[in-house]
Amino acid sequence: MAEHDTPGRPGRWRSGAESKQRILDTARELFGEHGYGATTVRAIAKAAGVDPAMVFYFFGTKQDLFGAAVDMSGAVPPAIASIFTGGLDTIGERIVRTLVENLDKSGRTPLVMLTRSAPTDARSETLLREFIDREITDRLAALLGTPDATVRAAMVNVQILGLTVARYIMRIEPIASASVDELVERFGPLVQYCLTGPPAA
Amino acid sequence: MAEHDTPGRPGRWRSGAESKQRILDTARELFGEHGYGATTVRAIAKAAGVDPAMVFYFFGTKQDLFGAAVDMSGAVPPAIASIFTGGLDTIGERIVRTLVENLDKSGRTPLVMLTRSAPTDARSETLLREFIDREITDRLAALLGTPDATVRAAMVNVQILGLTVARYIMRIEPIASASVDELVERFGPLVQYCLTGPPAA
DNA sequence: GTCTATAATTAGATAGAC
DNA sequence: GTCTATCTAATTATAGAC
Structure with missing residues (x-):
């Protein structure tokens, strides 16, 4: 799954966006596997290797995270x-x-x-x-x-x-x-x- | 199916079997409407007009209750x-x-x-x-x-x-x-x- | 048989240090 | 940007009074 290692870009971008992307990828994976209700924010955070608080920091609420995970405008x-x-x-x-x-x-x-x-x-x-x-x-x-x-x-x-x-x-x-x-x-x-x-x- | 009566008769012996049946009917209704995970024992108890503890008294666990609700051997x-x-x-x-x-x-x-x-x-x-x-x-x-x-x-x-x-x-x-x-x-x-x-x- | 009280666990969400 | 600590609320489940 999510092999989104950061680009070896020179000067390396300050990690923020990367964590956000990892959270999003992991969320897609878990929501797709267990559905909305059976997927906990904590589980997503753990699988993404970040702190649960960070999920809320980036996405506000669980519902918003799901919305972002489901929105693939342009990809479909x-x-x-x-x-x-x-x-x-x-x-x-x-x-x-x-x-x-x-x-x-x-x-x-x-x-x-x-x-x-x-x-x-x-x-x-x-x-x-x-x-x-x-x-x-x-x-x-x-x-x-x-x-x-x-x-x-x-x-x-x-x-x-x-x-x-x-x-x-x-x-x-x-x-x-x-x-x-x-x-x-x-x-x-x-x-x-x-x-x-x-x-x- | 199963129209639970509630006999208005005051002094009617409180039949345990009646409560059990009401719980089962209500469970079928709620499980059918919201699914297993999204249906709480408390909600079933409240809708059935009994105490949550009684649900466990009769059926043991939530999973067993679901099993009983799903089992319609003979009806199908x-x-x-x-x-x-x-x-x-x-x-x-x-x-x-x-x-x-x-x-x-x-x-x-x-x-x-x-x-x-x-x-x-x-x-x-x-x-x-x-x-x-x-x-x-x-x-x-x-x-x-x-x-x-x-x-x-x-x-x-x-x-x-x-x-x-x-x-x-x-x-x-x-x-x-x-x-x-x-x-x-x-x-x-x-x-x-x-x-x-x-x-x- | 029925209910009160409560234990044990887990969830989503927030405050604030660093 | 990241994490520790914590709050609040809800859940399943049990023990025991009546």
Whole structure:
């Protein structure tokens, strides 16, 4: 994890920003692994090798720290953008591939953090809903343009949530240890079906 | 389910069993609403109108209370049994209908309780995985009999988890306020596709 | 059976020395 | 900027009176 050793910059920067970054990285890791409620500020501080008081010094409250950890404005959009570049007839595969590939890289992603925290933390629930709506649902619905676009986009949300919970949180087999290609092969058509499937009813 | 009465009869023998039942009902309600970690014994006691100490008197520990709340052996199987009575070609609809109808009745069902608690509580995670495997995956896989039966059954699990999280925990629209029939119409074919869909790869 | 009192632990947060 | 020390509040859990 967080191999953020300071740059050997000449003159070496007075450590402040470095500690802050380490705290943030560690927070992402622990929040992603145990959720908001089950992660203590003390645990974060210990894992980051700093004093608990410093966490509050930099971030004010636990809630603010979580907000900072979840906010990856700029880091996520590019990945999601790739979903929308390409034909509508293969978008199912691209959604699944992008989702799984990004989440596999680390559990520190906002989606996992929020999905783990949402069930017991009202604020996380709101954040997650907004995140999904803004980054996925709205764009998908706009892309489709059909009358039932909203319902279809929501069905994709169900796939994303189900897949995230099954693979990264509950680790249900054989979903958890399947390869990216296997998942794309299985869930790609399923997501495609949600969007461009049969009768618009 | 269980409408605790509180008989207005003055002088009624204070039945221990009644208090115990009230505690259990209240525990199911709160665990289902906030998950294991975010539900305190005190809150349960207060909502049940008894003393916190009594909760421990009856159930020993918080964990044991949760175990008792989650254990509905005998109450769930019958509902699930109805899924497996009927043709394989319409099982998708039956799965969705049975799931949604039962969960709509109350949030105190084991599935919702466990799904809400699993992300932050390791024991709940195990319980949920075992519950799903035993009650659904194993039976579905056995019913199919195909070589990829396990994967297909797991795909159904993803649907169930996704649907449960979206409708009952995160309350994503328009999934949350959709009618049972709408959901059956939308997700029935999807689940059916998981099980008896295209090429067995 | 029910409740009071309390032990033991742990959480988030703050003040102030250095 | 960093840490020691501490405050306050909440939690699970137990002992024992009635």
